[in-house]
Amino acid sequence: MNWDRTYHITTFGCQMNEHDSETIAGMLSEMGFTESLERDRADVVIINTCSVRENADKRFFGTLGQLKHLKKENPDFTVCVCGCMMQQQHIIDSIKTKYPWVDIIFGTHNIHQFPQLLSSVLTEKEKIVNVWEDGGEIVEGLPAKRLYKHKSFVNIMYGCNNFCTYCIVPYTRGRERSRKPEDILDEVKRLVADGVREVTLLGQNVNSYQGDGQTDFADLIYRLNEVEGLERIRFMTSHPKDLSDKLIQAYVDCGKLCDYIHLPVQSGSSRVLKRMNRRYTRESYLQLIQKLKKAVPGITISTDIIVGFPGETEEDFQETLDLVRQVEYDSAFTFLYSIRKGTPAEKYEDQIPENVKHQRFNRLVELVNSISAKKNAAYVGKIEKVLVEGPSKTSSQTYTGRTEGFKLINFPAGPELTGKLVDVEVTEGKTFSLEGRIAKL
Ligand code: SF4
Numbered sequence: 001m002n003w004d005r006t007y008h009i010t011t012f013g014c015q016m017n018e019h020d021s022e023t024i025a026g027m028l029s030e031m032g033f034t035e036s037l038e039r040d041r042a043d044v045v046i047i048n049t050c051s052v053r054e055n056a057d058k059r060f061f062g063t064l065g066q067l068k069h070l071k072k073e074n075p076d077f078t079v080c081v082c083g084c085m086m087q088q089q090h091i092i093d094s095i096k097t098k099y100p101w102v103d104i105i106f107g108t109h110n111i112h113q114f115p116q117l118l119s120s121v122l123t124e125k126e127k128i129v130n131v132w133e134d135g136g137e138i139v140e141g142l143p144a145k146r147l148y149k150h151k152s153f154v155n156i157m158y159g160c161n162n163f164c165t166y167c168i169v170p171y172t173r174g175r176e177r178s179r180k181p182e183d184i185l186d187e188v189k190r191l192v193a194d195g196v197r198e199v200t201l202l203g204q205n206v207n208s209y210q211g212d213g214q215t216d217f218a219d220l221i222y223r224l225n226e227v228e229g230l231e232r233i234r235f236m237t238s239h240p241k242d243l244s245d246k247l248i249q250a251y252v253d254c255g256k257l258c259d260y261i262h263l264p265v266q267s268g269s270s271r272v273l274k275r276m277n278r279r280y281t282r283e284s285y286l287q288l289i290q291k292l293k294k295a296v297p298g299i300t301i302s303t304d305i306i307v308g309f310p311g312e313t314e315e316d317f318q319e320t321l322d323l324v325r326q327v328e329y330d331s332a333f334t335f336l337y338s339i340r341k342g343t344p345a346e347k348y349e350d351q352i353p354e355n356v357k358h359q360r361f362n363r364l365v366e367l368v369n370s371i372s373a374k375k376n377a378a379y380v381g382k383i384e385k386v387l388v389e390g391p392s393k394t395s396s397q398t399y400t401g402r403t404e405g406f407k408l409i410n411f412p413a414g415p416e417l418t419g420k421l422v423d424v425e426v427t428e429g430k431t432f433s434l435e436g437r438i439a440k441l
Helices: 015-030 053-064 070-071 089-100 109-126 181-193 217-225 246-254 270-275 284-294 314-327 356-378
Strands: 008-012 044-049 078-083 104-105 128-130 151-155 198-202 232-237 260-262 300-307 330-337 383-391 398-403 408-412 421-429 434-438
Touching: 008 015, 015 044, 015 078, 015 109, 015 151, 044 053, 053 070, 053 078, 053 128, 053 421, 078 398, 104 109, 109 128, 128 284, 181 198, 181 217, 181 314, 217 232, 217 246, 260 284, 270 284, 284 314, 300 314, 300 356, 314 356, 356 421, 383 408, 383 434, 398 421, 408 421
Parallel strands: 008 044, 044 078, 078 104, 104 128, 151 198, 198 232, 260 300, 300 330, 408 434
Antiparallel strands: 383 398, 383 421, 398 408, 421 434
8 A cells, every 4th residue: 555645764773773763764655655754744753762871761751741732623633652662662652641642663674564553553543562572583684774875784693691790781682693694785786776885884783793604703804895886884883892903903904994983981990890780891992902903003982871870980081081181082982881670780779869960971071172173174185085974954055074094074065975985184073073174196
């Protein structure tokens, strides 16, 4: 059946969720739906949730509350919710009792069923809760409506086996399951044929990718490096405990693998890392960074850091600051620890008072930003290869793109350059971005 209706998707959370939303949009397009940029004018609203950050939880319930009046005005208006939060029974119970205007609840493991669920709701006018506890076989060949024409996310694996004590992901996304290398290669070739020049390989812990028992993550990179027409390969996220020498060698051997890594450290204190169940120490992390910097001179490095994990002392926090100074991250995502229901750290009794957490957080952000600004300033005068993404949000004359090291750069250009790799001379380094001009060669 071809549904001549509109949809709007609100996405919270990580790249994994963004990519799931692209898949949902692709399936809706195949059903005949068109995208509405205004949520309140759409016939079907989908909210893709995240349970990793407390803020995303709050924003989700706020958004759900705002939809009540739309349902009242138009009983045909359809509200669908999905994503990590739906993998938790207490969330489903709370939606059922407090937000009865929600029509469909589905989870991270049965996204492929969404067209079927939506068709039943639209024809039968019933409500559906269908959340799978585990991911079964990986479903291949789902469509996706990409956010960008020239770059794309590609899932290489799903789930996580690591059980960091603060994290809910292993409970909401299930155990690790890797896609077959042939399926990934086929998808990348199709994307390249459709104009994609850069792919970002996605997984909670890409380093533990085990494609067919013979192809590990580094092997996959080597194989993708051979794909004709593909210009850039990135990946996210990498767990320090599994980052192999073979992968570091792949940076040296594979010209298409961008000299950039996101390597979450979470804390600079081995004692805190142990309580987080990260399974590496401050020392082993720093050794890894040294190896990377030696093998790939100029590599840009970003990280995630949690401030105020239960039991974190001022001394532990000082170790984090010291590690940040030593590594000199190009950027860091900093988070205030917040309790995730159902995780081991929820039960830790030595929670840190909010005012201490905030005070440490501010000190960390100040340090991270000063390093970013210093590192970006050092780019002035350099020529960077930039994949042009399109006009910036603020001006149609200014275009934006990413350097190989994943730095955001703005420069005057025209639409003919969108999707092209161009040389840009850096003219200014700011804290969070660079300014530049097309280089005269
Ligand atoms: S590696 Fe740790 S933080 Fe990352 S998804 Fe798995 S459990 Fe969560």
